Amino acid sequence: MKRSAALLGALALAATAWTAGTAHAAPASPAGVRQTSVSAAQQSAAERFWTPERLRGAKDVTNAKDMTGLPAATGTAAARTTAAPATAGPRLAVPPVAGPSTTAGGEVTPMSSPTAWNGGGLISTTAGKVFFQNSSGGTFACSATVANADNKSVVLTAGHCIVNAGTGESYQNWVFIPGYNHGNRPFGTFSARVLYWWSGYVSTGGNANWDFAYAVVNTVNNRSLVDTVGAEGIAFNSPTGQHVHSFGYGGSDAEGNGEQLNHCEGTEYPDAGRGDSTMWGIDCVQSGGSSGGGFLSNFDTGAGTGYLVGNISVSSGNNEYHPYLGDEALTTYQAAGAA
Structure with a gap:
């Protein structure tokens, strides 16, 4: 099956390095994990950079072609460097944390196409937009x-x-705005x-099996991210074939233009589009801008937990997939x- 990375191929663009700062330097990472630290001055500059005008002008991430004129990655074995399947060790689940501003959600109708989330609950504060x-x-x-996570900031x-998978x-x-809604x-x-x-x-040039990443963010008003909005749980080496929910800020008209x-x-169900794939997907697809949005198992629609x-990574037809x-994801998370 030919697959297109309609959401979501690697952002393959010519880039210069973002100078890593020395302030708040993170501990050295374990083997296989890559990191970039950001100086205090760069953090402050990022917060000032994102004016309302720039938020409105940001382009929803879709694929490499949109950014460089290069062909979009197909996801086929011929177009991607083969990588070994993800290893599966002991299961680990970290529970969610209710936030001080969390309110209970209401009834949610099951959907197989993207629909505005009006259920409230924890997900309405823990999901957000990245710029x-x-x-x-x-x-x-x-x-x-x-x-x-331990530092309440992931x-x-x-x-x-x-990261640019090509370089x-x-x-x-880079900023995260939890609970983003129509510019608010x-x-x-x-x-x-x-x-x-x-x-x-990066070593595979953007193989979607490894298309997960984490950001550790600053405090706002001297409060950590989790103390401000709460946190969803996260599970590693979990059972597959589960009923899952995905959330994102798709950029189509039907999805509210991001x-x-x-x-x-x-x-x-497992991705059958690539011989080397370890990804899983559902019969629903969100458009550009939803890249990175969460897939959650054991989701309580009332509590939003x-x-x-x-995370949303690639799409094919009416399906979307997550790594x-x-x-590997656990080691990176730890x-x-x-940090």
């Missing part, structure tokens, strides 16, 4: 979700929303202080949580 800039000055938007997103250089002026920033703008990704994502949180759900088991969070 960043490339070295050519272009501004872009993705999605992300707060994941419970968000899960897609690798292609953090290994990370993006700049109800909890503030959280700038990244460290960005983390798995080395296999200004509202949207929702899909379905029972996941669940366990992150992946499996195995040992490095982010210790």
